[in-house]
Amino acid sequence: MVAVGAALAVTGGLVAAVQPTTPAAAQPGDVVVDEDFSAGTLPAGWRAVDGEWTVRDGRLRGTATSGTRKITFGRHLTSFRFEATVRFESVAEPTRWTALGLDVPADGSTPWWIATMRSGTTAANGLEFAQLTTGNAWNVTNTAAAGYAAGTGRDVRVAIEVHGNRARWFLDGRQLLTTSSLARSADGGQALVVNGGTVSFDDVRVTELPDSGYLRPEGAPMTVVAHRGASSAAPENTLVAQEVARRAGADFVENDVQPSSDGVPFVLHDTTVNRTTSGTGPIRGLTAAQLKTLDAGSWFAPHFAGATLPTLAEQLADLRTRGGNLLLEIKGAHTRDQVARIVEVIRAERMTGRVFVQSFEVDALRYTRELAPELPTGLLRGTLDADPVATARELGLTAYNPSGAALATRPGIVADLHAAGIAVMVWTINSPAQWKQLDELGVDGVITDRPAELAGWNAAGQQADEGNEPGVTVSIAAPADGAKLNRAQQPVLTVPATGADTVTVTLDGRPVPVGEPLDLRTLAVGPHTLRAEATGPTGTVSTESTVTVTATQAGLGHLILTSRAEEQALTVLLNHLVKGRYDELSRYADRQAGKLVPAAVARVIAGDARILADR
Structure with a gap:
């Protein structure tokens, strides 16, 4: 076990702090917390903020007869995997829940972020990412249902993988939910939370991860990247297409950036505005003021009339405030100063942790790496390099992003790139048959015009995999244990069950209905x-x-x-x-x-x- 923070003595609900020691900084791969509770007492550095927290029979037990109760521990980490074996011992009703705290101050003060699991995990909100705000109100950003109920008396393995504002939710090894909406603090650590029941925990582990997090973890589906926004459903490269992509469940929006004649980065794919706006002429020959007068929606459908070309700053502000991440293609040749302007906008909008830069232009990627080494980069390719791994290493890439046709000529490069720690995102793939092939190859992400369909395809695959889980569960939801x-x-008498042909209940050995x-x-x-x-x-x-x-x-x-x-x-x-x-x-x-x-x-x-x- 790695003990973190201040040691505590807990007696009769009172907490007394012992002087902490300053831990060394964690490195990727370091196990920061590893606790199986075999010592029989609360570990040093674990702070029972409220509720009843005890160690019994080699498990930590938390009880909340009313309200929400928590115990805090760990340290602030930008990228980490937080996992635990969780068992609902009893609940007041199936809507009650437990949670892994992802960014929680040591004293439990708000705001804080959690990944929640109800005992009735098959409900539409059986799993959640949520924030308790400073106003003591819940901001639930993402929900999902599991294919089976956690119930009571059953161990389930929960894991949350966090990378900055992004997180993945795993139940028994299968990813069921993602978010890109975490608002991170400067010092919040981890916590366990119980609401309306008694929950026991074992084998709690927190592991530092590399910051990128673009390689697909085991049990996770392919990352959904919305090509030019949801471009099959809304006018490409507009904020409305971005909104549709966000609501469709896309993990990233992919858009293109080019400068106006006066140097303002705008979101547009073509070299001219002719195809997708009411204007004509090259984008680099028009001023920002001229570009903002153009209608960028009517060409797609009448009810999109009035949509405008967004600046990069406007696009990033929308993502920052409403949620989402950007795979930003630097389109066409750019000078170092033009790339510097793009970097300046990203930093001004406080989005360096949520932007991934890609380009066909090697010079643009070199400039990006020189000017903003904190930004991940990906090389777009229509044909494969002789040695993609060597190219990726030479350019310091996070991802190598070939077309689907190019990858089909040498599919084995996926394994080679993964062995070198380099992700693979493939463009532009719109058919389920191709998604299946790429999924089987282990591709990390797919750039598609149909993000809603790919998100649904991913979810269907995850639910099918869940069907392999032990199918029979039963719990006594009411009256509550104790x-x-x-x-x-x-x-x-309320007894939820899944996968069961028969359910029988006895009271003191006598059958009851x-x-x-x-x-x-x-x-x-x-x-x-x-x-x-x-x-x-x-x-x-x-x-x-x-x-x-x-x-x-x-x-x-x-x-x-x-x-x-x-x-x-x-x-x-x-x-x-x-x-x-x-x-x-x-x-x-x-x-x-x-x-x-x-x-x-x-x-x-x-x-x-x-x-x-x-x-």
């Missing part, structure tokens, strides 16, 4: 065991929970009113109850058992009254 119930309550209220009137005061068993094609699973029946005045009143006692007995019993004469009530119930009060219920009334009398 619930204390009085006889006036009638909790509806699912979906109907539990009758607590004849149960003894004290704990009772619910057991659910589900059987399906892949086997049988079971889970248990414990509820406790308590004696209360409200519960005793309900018992008396529903006892079917004779009217005169009801009057006496209720009179004793209202005046708190529990001894007299118990004696009267005993005397009238089998006479004015049915025998079985009279015994329960007398027993509860004696318990209340002794308090």
Whole structure:
């Protein structure tokens, strides 16, 4: 285990800090946190901000009977993989959740970002990326459903891979959700969070990663890159095409940049404005003011009339405020000063962590690397170099981006480039048959005019892979494990199950029907065991929970009113109850058992009254 931060002593919910030591800076590949809780105590540097956090049986257990409770640890990292084995021990209802905190201050103060999992993971929002804002409001940026429920009593492996503002959500080794909307702090670390239940954790690991994150991790689909925005659905290289691409689930928007005659970088593919605007002439022969008067939408469809050519600054501002990343092609020959202007705009818009520069022009890539070494670069190729790996190394590339036709001549270069740590993004591919071929080759990203279709194709493949998971799950959602119930309550027995042909539930070994209220009137005061068993094609699973029946005045009143006692007995019993004469009530119930009060219920009334009398 690598201990990080201040050691803590936790007793009775109080936290006492021990003087921390300053850790050495992490390097890519370093395991920053590695904890299996075998020591039996909270690790040094783990801060139980709120809630009940204990180590028991080699697992960390967090309980939140109400609200959200968290424990913080780790250190601030730009790029990292955060993974843990997670088990819902009990939940108040399937909508309750746990989360891995991705950027959380050590004291738990807002704002903070989390990757959330509900016990009912098959819900549309079973998985989420979300932020708790300084106004204590939730900003949920991305949601997804898993193909099976985490349920209760079952270990699932959760992993989140973070690269700056981007993150990938993995459940049992399969990527199910991505985001490009994380707003990172300067010092937030990691956390575990529980809401509305008890959750246990094991094998918590945080690993520093290289900053790029463009190689496709195992279990992840291909990155979706929207060519000129969603150019099959909206006018290319406009903000509306960018918005459609964002809503379609694209990981990156790919656009082209060229300078106006007065040196302002504009987003346009062609060398002239003729094809895609209401104007004519070369873009480099028109001023920024002239370019902004042009209609860049009507050519595509009438209802896009009025769309304008965006400047690079406008495009980046939109991505920064509304979410998204940019694969920016420097189009055509550029001087060093022209590339410097592009870099200046990227930095002014605070987007260096979210822009990837590519070009057919080797000089443009050399200038970019010289002027902004923090920006990743990719070389576009219509035909392959004799040695793509050598070319990529010589230019210091992050990615080598060939056309689909070029890659088809030597598909083995994907493995060669990956072995050298270089990503491969292929252009411009619009058919599912080709997506399948590229996926099988291990290509990292696909540039496509149809981002919505590729995102859907990816999701369908992920769901098919999930079908290989153990299919039978069962949990007892209500009444919640550990619930204390009085006889006036009638909790509806709720048992979510997946992949099951049959589900049976017993209460203290006797069968009880699912979906109907539990009758607590004849149960003894004290704990009772619910057991659910589900059987399906892949086997049988079971889970248990414990509820406790308590004696209360409200519960005793309900018992008396529903006892079917004779009217005169009801009057006496209720009179004793209202005046708190529990001894007299118990004696009267005993005397009238089998006479004015049915025998079985009279015994329960007398027993509860004696318990209340002794308090």
